[in-house]
Amino acid sequence: MQQTPESSKKHQELTQENYKDSKDYGFGIAKSLAWILLFLTLASGLLLSVFIGQSARDVLLKKEQGFASLLAENINQDVYRKFSIPTLLAFGRISLRQPAQYERLDETVKTSVDGLNIHNLRIFDHAQKVTYSTNKAEIGSNVFSSPATQQAQLSTTPIFNIDSSIPFWQAIFQPNLKQGSFYLRTTYPMQIENKVSSSDKEGPAISILEFSQDITEDMGVIVRFQRLVIGVALISSTLLFILLLVFIKRAEHALSVRFQERQKLLTELHQNERFVSMGRVVASIAHEIRNPLGIIRSTIELLLKRPIGQDPTTAKFLTAMHDESLRLSQTISDFLDYAKPKQPKQQYIDVILVLEQIFAFISPDLLKYSVDIMKQYPVKGAWVNGDKDLLYRAFYNIIVNSIQEMKNGGVINVTVSSDDKKVNIRFIDSGPGFSQDVLEHLLDPFYTTKDEGTGLGLPIVNSIVSSHGGEINFMNNPEGGAIITIILPVGDIDENSL
Ligand SMILES: Nc1ncnc2c1ncn2[C@@H]1O[C@H](COP(=O)(O)OP(=O)(O)OP(=O)(O)O)[C@@H](O)[C@H]1O
Ligand SMILES: [Mg+2]
Structure with missing residues (x-):
């Protein structure tokens, strides 16, 4: 159920x-x-x-x-x-x-x-x-x-x-x-x-x-x-007592850590169960909607080219319908990507190159919204085995979120580091940061605080990162702003299938 x-x-x-x-x-x-x-x-x-x-x-x-x-x-x-x-x-x-x-x-x-x-x-x-x-x-x-x-x-x-x-x-x-x-x-x-x-x-x-x-x-x-015997009894029982209390405290701590881990796993399990069953239903509906939506969109495009579409009022309505159908079909694609995530390819790629492609693509927006990007990369690059397109999408969603939150402009610090096990990609923006409520629901699909948002951005990011064997963390910067960290396993050149 x-x-x-x-x-x-x-x-x-x-x-x-x-x-x-x-x-x-x-x-x-x-x-x-x-x-x-x-x-x-x-x-x-x-x-x-x-x-x-x-x-x-x-x-x-x-x-x-x-x-x-x-x-x-x-x-x-x-x-x-x-x-x-x-x-x-x-x-x-x-x-x-x-x-x-x-x-x-x-x-x-x-x-x-x-x-x-x-x-x-x-x-x-x-x-x-x-x-x-x-x-x-x-x-x-x-x-x-x-x-x-x-x-x-x-x-x-x-x-x-x-x-x-x-x-x-x-x-x-x-x-x-x-x-x-x-x-x-x-x-x-x-x-x-x-x-x-x-x-x-x-x-x-x-x-x-x-x-x-x-x-x-x-x-x-x-x-x-007798004084000696009483003294020894007193000292040894006090020591025993302190020792016992320390053990109890430690056990208490260990138990609460284990419980929190268990709780986290349980939450993830419940969430996954929920999403899997919900995803199955909605995915089939979305699939059914996508085809008629495609027909509607191409019909509108056709009408816009006809004489009827030249009338300014009709053209305005048709354009609005066209834009909305485009948005709807984007939402459906997003949802289907989330509900039925693609198996990532195993390419040997440098995440820095992926990030640079995104910055090049969004440079007009950065200019428009007065957002600066500060980068810190390792010289040797940061190599992972993964799907370039999916990682592009994940980083893109995070960067777009930050730009959207910094309404009066700001800075996004992008730091990439790697060792022999992990590649660490950290985004620190100068926006308002996450409120407590947002932090608790960030990964819930359709959770959004934006009028135009679908609330699928971060769930998709999470699903992509998980499919790469990585993990993602969200926290607030004590100096203000949000910190999003993605940790991916370092790439193995033998698996390179370029
Ligand atoms: N860098 C950030 N700073 C502050 N809040 C954020 C940041 N990134 C995301 N959020 C909050 O998390 C919510 C969920 O983000 P998510 O990307 O999943 O959805 P969205 O951006 O609202 O919609 P979509 O990405 O689907 O267009 C956002 O609505 C926003 O409130
Ligand atoms: Mg988003």
Whole structure:
């Protein structure tokens, strides 16, 4: 079925909308995926850093706790051997209120922890009261009792707690951790017979030992490590994200270029289908009209030679009829040339010679309409394999169009160039250029903005250029005027059939 221009346009618009929808949908998904990926890699990076940090912290704490346990046992034994036994022997009972006993315990403890970076060492009695402290002011107070000291009273193993001035996660964002930000507090049930020999059973807790170690430095190492993991996760996911976006952008561009090409092909296909079916019908009608038109024209010519044609009024009418029939028959020939294009001959010809023939032919018109031709040709000529008459007609149509557009005169620059593959013929006029509407319909048959035009000039040019394996482009010169470029394959001398 024949397609009207409107339906074809509608079809194109619909295809364009479909494409836009599917493109937006497809790339929308890809962009969302990129975002999801960014968040996923970030989240997994964070989780990984938390997990690694936690494991490293556990290892560190185990090490610190082992050390603290040994230290607590050591203090316990030192106190037992160097303080409890000698004091009991010397005084009969232990009473830290006596300065001599207190001094002895203080010396024993300080010798045990000397140089070990131990803070707030306290010994609690059964009533959770401080009986000994490295800070004398705390002695006798029970405000330092804690769930750990109470629990230790019933336990035989040490209890560990972390005292920190800031939450661990906050430490990650702090450039420098202050000394004393993290303490490991050890609460240890002291026993009389504890570890005198390895086979001894553990006795009841006589008092509770508590001390803290500053582990900020070790925690700082873990914090820095976690920072590194988070940083790497952040950088790698951002890079991945950018990479994905670049890929999406490129794919989007490639797709839109491919779509435009497809669209162009589709348009050409629709146009061709339309023209072929239309051409077949009109060509047969035109053919039928041409013969009677020829008879009418020759009859008028005959009448003009007869006495009846000598009457001025009748002669005027007959001449008008003759001119119109001539124009009509030219239009029919043009149309038939367009609808049934001739197969071009394959002559080896120089397009410059063809152009020069046209300029010679139209020189009176150039003079009449004050149009100058500026030429730029290659010295060696510009050779193609083609049909001299058809190319003459194509260039002629373009030049005549330019002259018609430059109503107050102007210039046509004709530049011919060639390389080992293509011959490029460019016409630049100083006319008004193409309006947007004209540009869209230039190659539609019968599209014209002129009262006397048929609108077949450029479609014929296009058909001739295509039949020569070339292409034609129309554009506006930024400085004003139209630019028409014809590109033809360079001629092969072997095919010369002159
Ligand atoms: N150099 C140009 N500058 C501006 N507009 C142009 C130029 N060449 C062609 N056009 C526009 O393109 C239209 C179509 O040109 P085309 O040669 O196909 O038909 P036409 O010149 O109108 O009629 P015909 O050539 O059949 O006598 C013209 O009517 C004109 O509006
Ligand atoms: Mg024309």
